Amino acid sequence: MVNLTRTMVPKIVAAHDFSAARVVMDVGGGTGELIGGVLKRVPHLDGITFDLARCEADAHAHFDQSCVVSDLNMLRGPGGRERTFSDCRKLVIPAGFIFTGITGIGPFSLVEFKRPRR
Numbered sequence: 001m002v003n004l005t006r007t008m009v010p011k012i013v014a015a016h017d018f019s020a021a022r023v024v025m026d027v028g029g030g031t032g033e034l035i036g037g038v039l040k041r042v043p044h045l046d047g048i049t050f051d052l053a054r055c056e057a058d059a060h061a062h063f064d065q066s067c068v069v070s071d072l073n074m075l076r077g078p079g080g081r082e083r084t085f086s087d088c089r090k091l092v093i094p095a096g097f098i099f100t101g102i103t104g105i106g107p108f109s110l111v112e113f114k115r116p117r118r
Helices: 002-015 033-043 053-059 084-097
Strands: 023-027 046-051 066-071 100-107 108-114
Touching: 002 033, 002 100, 023 033, 023 066, 033 046, 046 053, 053 066
Parallel strands: 023 046, 046 066
Antiparallel strands: 100 108
16 A cells, blocks of 8 residues: 555646645555655655554654654544545534545546635
8 A cells, every 4th residue: 555655646746736834734644655655855845644543663664753643533433434525524514524525536536625714
């Protein structure tokens, strides 16, 4: 999976305009390979990776002390599956985010939500 992620990072950075973003988050981000790759290419961003606690030790290899690694056990474990667009909405809409778009990146999709400024 890490090798696949490494090949996708340049495509994600090329396909999405990160200029207005301040923070990016990868839910189910494993060891942080995706966020780490994006942050190396778009240095003005702050990044957050959420995943299971077992990923934390390896994730520290990608980040310095200014980054956040946390445990979010969402839709994982026995019977785990890929998140659908509907699943993503159920996770973030109640937290105050709004859907802003989907960008196709090869066989994957970048689903974007933003939190309105208060």
